[in-house]
Amino acid sequence: MQRNKFLEMDKIKFELSTRVLKPILIYFEKKYNRQELMDFVRSTSMNLSYLEDEKNWIAYDYYNLFLEELVEYTGNPNATYEAGAYALSKEAYGYLYSLLIILKFFGSPGLTYKRIFELGSSFSNVGRFNVISMKKNKIIVELKFFPGYSQTKLNCLAVKGQLANVPVFWNLPRAKIKETQCAAHGAESCIYEFSWMPRPFKNVLFAIFSTCFMIFEVIFYFFQPSPVLDLKTIIISGLSIAVVYFLNRVYQSRKILKENEKLHTERSLELEMALTTFKKEYEKLHEANQQITDKANKLSIINMIAVEITKATEEDILLQKFLDIIMGSMDFDRGIVLFLNSEYRIYKPTLVKLKSSFDLSGPVIVDDLPECRSFFSGILEPDHPFLLTHHMYILGDKPVERIIIPIRVQGILNYLVSFDNHITAKPLKEANIDFFHTVSRQMAIALDNIFTSQAAHTILANIPSSIVIFDRKSLKISFVNKSYIKSFYINPEDVLGNNILDVIMAKEHYRDKFANQINEVMVTNFLDNQELQTSDNRTVGYTLFKMPKEFGREEDIGIVMKDITEQKEMQDQLVRAEKMAALGTLVSGIAHEVNNPLYGVLGTAEIIHDEAKEEEIRNFASDIIDFTTQAADIVKDLSSYARSMKEEKETEIDINEAIEAALRIVSYSPKFIDIKIKKDMGPIPKIVALGGEIRQIYMNLVNNAVHAMGGRGALTIRSRKNENFIETEVEDTGSGISEEIISKIFDPFFTTKTTGEGTGLGLNIVYRLVTKYSGLISVESQEGRGTRFIIKFPVS
Amino acid sequence: MIKLLIIDDDIHIRKIVRIQLGKTSIEVTAASGRIEAEAHLKKTSFDIFICDIKMKDSNGMEILKNLKTDYPDTPVIMLTGFIDKKYYDAVMELGAYDCLTKPVKKERLIKIIEEALGKKVT
Structure with missing residues (x-):
């Protein structure tokens, strides 16, 4: 039944014997299994049992289709060739194979070829083999197709595969195939040349x-x-x-x-x-490994140096460590550091590190020899280390190859580092130069940092002001500079970690004020011109400052201090001198004023002396009473002034009254000749102060005004309350102050008066007294027109 | 008859001087300051001047200067309450005959005037 189904004319033409498929079927079955072979054959619309019967015939077209399907199924384009290996196999011949074995003793590959080509005509009606020539181990054959048939690539491969395997039967290698022409590529016929190894003799x-x-x-x-x-x-x-x-x-x-x-x-x-x-x-790997090890070693050196850099605070220690690290990690006999100054002179003992020890004496280097100087100065930028091969006697004892590493700090060649093998004379590696360049740059930065921080430290330590840093809450000291230790005669161990107020021995009542100042400085960043008294009665002037944010120590307060006891005493003396000078002026004024009534008393007494009439005498006596009262008033003013000088207790002071008193006293001055006084004084609140000091402010200002007006002009006094300030003005129509000197008028000892007229402290005292009461003073002046001083006191 | 002009802002001083010289042959004219003095000088000529240094609205030094300019031969005696030598020096420099410090006794005042005029005034 089945058989009928496949008996289609196009497949069963009498063109090729099924024998030609035999090796392929075996190949397939071996590669896969019988079931798969059956399925495969069925997929080609053929029956396996039909194909396995050697008496049957198939169409050439079907044969080619079968080959194509095979290639597709196996995915191997050479499948048809490989299948050829089974052409002379046991499976292909079945029981006949043993006969073949016997035959092979008598036959040869050549004869077998010949036989196959002869038999070919009985398997195929599509073409024919014609032996062209035959030699002992070589046969040339032409495959010619009959008209209407043509060669296909896959068939060609299958033919070649079957024929190449012929010598294998004799345990020889496959035959070599040379295809001189191919019908599949358009030639008339295929010509194959088979050659094989000769059989062993x-x-x-x-x-x-x-x-x-x-x-x-x-x-x-x-x-x-x-x-x-x-x-x-x-x-x-x-x-x-x-x-x-x-x-x-x-x-x-x-x-x-x-x-x-x-x-x-x-x-x-x-x-x-x-x-x-x-x-x-x-070997390559080993080399790479060595390179990596070398790099790792160098990296670890760089790392070690980096670690030392973070620790080092002194150049000598850092350079010693540097020599230590290099000598410990790299193979050198000796490392040398020369310390050069800006004139290329060695200013410090040369540092020498041998394999085992440091030696500060080093080789003798004659740096004042011109060769040496020119060598040093010849090391120009860039600071690249180099291999020094020629003999440099100036650098040591015997001619030796060295690696020279210049290190420049802030542009100056400060160090020359040299490494050599002066004992073993091992050659130095050029490859290390780049590494030393990296290291030298690293060292240069580190040394630069050390210099900078040392410079800052030295400046801070030696600045002629005492600087102390303390915590704003605990007041514990974390830093003091040298100057502080020196000028306050303090043992450094007694300072660090202690309370600043204890250390400077501030008077007990001062502590609250200091706490307030610290709060103030946290806001203002800066508090200048402060003074405190110590328990041993010294005066310390100080400035408080807050640490800048960038410093990262916001809890710290800095204090710059100066013992101003002597300065203060001297100032007090000067103030006394100024007071004396003022008193001198006053005395002469008082004398003038007192002498007038005294003249009256004297004259009147003379008259009384000569007068007989009682009534006249009574009149004259009345005059004497007037004169003496006038004199007594003057004395009263004077004594009130003198008392105010001694005042020690602050009381509530009416500034208007103080101004009036000052005006009265100054008016006795001989300069007070032709001066009109204008008063524009409003009601103002009282302030808490020493009355004498407030009077002195205005006395000094009025005195200066009178002096500036040369005894003639208008003096205007104003006072009013302006918001939270008591504002007072002393204005004159005098000579004015030139722009050149206006900035100096508050300076101590600055005066335009001739010697003897003033100490130059008047306005300085005014300034100090005004600021003492947290007041502000300003001045407006026009040369030739006059001057106006404006003083503002905060309402207390 | 000797004519004397006293310039002083203090009425008491003018009165005392007038009394001190009242019994002499000197005729005393008084002025309280520069303006009054100028007014008197326009009307009369004087043989001698007495002038205060510090006055409320006049400067004795300037008056002295003017007097010595206008009347270089007439002696000017300065009369002041100041005790400082510098005022003495200053007025002597300007040509004052003398500088007296208040208070001045009658005898001394007459003596100085006589010296200045070179004759007895009684």
């Missing part, structure tokens, strides 16, 4: 020998006297054949052994080559 000899033996046996058998085939003869013949067979087997085994040996030799050669390659690879 011994094998052939053995075949001849055994054949001869067989013939001899047959002759012997037929021509011996007894024609009866006796058992003995048969056994001998059989044994002979068996011996021949086993001898052949022995020979074959030997051959295989030899082949194996050959194979082994080849394998060992291959292994040797692989080993060589492996060795080379290993």
